[in-house]
Amino acid sequence: MxxxxxxxxxxxxxxxxxxxxxxxxxxxxxxxxxxxxxxxxxxxxxxxxxxxxxxxxxxxxxxxxxxxxxxxxxxxxxxxxxxxxxxxxxxxxxxxxxxxxxxxxxCPGGDLNVLRHRQNDRVFSPAVIRFYLAEIICAVEHLHGQGIVYRDLKPENILVQQSGHVTLTDFDLSRDLVPRKSGIFYSDTDEEKSSKQYPQAKGSKITRFVIPKRGNNKKGVKKAKSARVSPVSRRNPNELISANERSNSFVGTEEYVSPEVIRGDGHEFAVDWWALGVLCFEMLYGATPFKGKNRKDTYRKILFAEPEFIGKPSALTDLIGKLLEKDPTRRLGYHGGASEIKEHEFFRGLNWDLLTEVLRPPFLPLRDEEEAAEGEIGIREYFQKLKLPPPSPLRSPSLDDCSNGLSLTEF
Missing domain, CATH: 3.30.200.20 (Phosphorylase Kinase; domain 1)
Structure with a gap:
């Protein structure tokens, strides 16, 4: 002891x-x-x-x-x-x-989505992308080392601290998965699933991949108003996930959802590396790679379309392509975790141990940028005001309301 x-x-x-x-x-x-x-x-x-x-x-x-x-x-x-x-x-x-x-x-610097829109061309340079990706990878690596799959990586959940360094937020969609005893981070009890042929698109049959059903509800999942997909469990939510088992929940943000989540194959830590690829693409081009006309079209593109790169191939586009591998077992990071991604050519020469020592990150929030106060209000008071009925609209007076027998036209 x-x-x-x-x-x-x-x-x-x-x-x-x-x-x-x-x-x-x-x-x-x-x-x-x-x-x-x-x-x-x-x-x-x-x-x-x-x-x-x-x-x-x-x-x-x-x-x-x-x-x-x-x-x-x-x-x-x-x-x-x-x-x-x-x-x-x-x-x-x-x-x-x-x-x-x-x-x-x-975090007074807001999130990466806000920061990107502040840029003149609404995209980040490869050097800035390299810095932010490196810190995000370190954060996700720590989560995976703790047996936590994040499942909601997107620009809105990456905040900029006062120091200019990033921090992840919103862990309500995260899930605990037990790492393999071998030391590799990923859990998969059904190795045979990884080698099966993925279904091909055949007309309207694609809907069976993109509209998960809840019990006997024939209407499927009600379309969410926001981009965030509501968690729809494919198993009893009270049933604990066992060691070395995939999660089967349908969660995430629609443009960031991985193919295995849409297919319902079960998923594990590799979904975070897919989301990292989508994030990197958006930081580079200002748009996500698989956005469609509607949710169904977006999911179809995630399953079957390839990302379209502009310009000459580079180490960055190569990294994105390897992260956006539709077969999770072939995706960069599946076998070696974050270490495998850190060894990619795009990060060549980066001293990972000195990231926190960077005193001048790409962007520093100004002290006076801290959110301006709107007047203090109690938390309970705020929610009570939301429940108050709206004020009654002004009622137009009738002829009977006018005194001395005057008509409205006489005013």
Whole structure:
């Protein structure tokens, strides 16, 4: 027994939701609302508070369960002896009869999607892509090493810290998968599936790959209003996934969903490397590679179309092509994990150990860019106001409302 082992860090503090005062709403998603909250106890450094309202959680695909899962994942990051530089830590959390909420550090630089649109041509240079991809790969590598498949890698979930370095966010769609004992990160109990012939497109039959059914619901999945695909489990959600087994949930963001997720073959860590390829393509060209006229067309392209590159082939386009391999067992990163991707020609000469030492990342958020306050409001008060009925419209007066027998035309 090692008596010199450091004791585990204390759990994150419990937040007092009744006394939290937000200065701005940073965003609203399908599962919750994110507020900017000042924290005077930490020298005035603000934090981002995500709040899930329980009254509507069950109508939003069990958002309460997903919220607790995200808190659990963030707690694991915070419990590490050395927090990862490109992953958030949990500042605190709270739960009562009305809300589930948790706080992480605020990133004043916004997300990569916002940052890309600020560029003159709305794309990043290969050098900038190289820097951001390297940090993202390190973050995903750490997740996979912890047995976590991210499943929601996209520009909106990559935030820019005050230092200019990135951090991943939103782990409610992540899933725990047990790594192989061999040390390779990927779990696959059905090796035979990897060598089967993938189905070919035959007219309308493509719908069986892109419209997962829920039980006996003949209408399939209701089309989501946002780009994010609602998680639709192909198994009992209470059934635990066993060691070395794939996940069968249909989750992700439609333009970033991997072919194996659409096919329903079961998926594991390689879905994150597919999403990395889509992300890289979007950073380079300003659009995702398989976007169609509608969701069905997008899924058809993901399954059968090849990415179209502009200009001369380069190390970057070669990297993208290898990440966008439709057969996950042939995808770059499947067998060797992040180490395999780090060895690609595009990253030649990069000193991975010194990424955190870069003092001048491509873009630094200005101090005065921190979100302007919109006036303080209590968290509970904010949701109570949302439930108030809209003000009654002004009623036009009738002739009977006019005094002294005057008609409207006499005014």
């Amino acid at each position: 090692d008596n010199n082992k450091a004791p585990p860090p204390p759990p994150p503090p419990e937040l007092d939701i009744d006394n939290l005062r937000a200065t701005k709403v940073l965003g609203k998603g399908a599962t919750g609302t994110v507020f900017l909250v000042p924290d005077n106890s930490r020298g005035g450094q603000p934090f981002a508070l995500k709040v899930v309202e329980k009254s509507s959680a069950h109508s939003k695909h069990h958002a309460d369960r997903r919220a607790r899962h995200e808190i659990s994942v963030l707690s694991r990051f915070s419990a590490a002896a050395e927090p990862h530089p490109f992953l958030p830590h949990l500042i605190g959390s709270a739960e009562n009869q009305e809300f589930i909420c948790w706080a992480i550090p605020f």
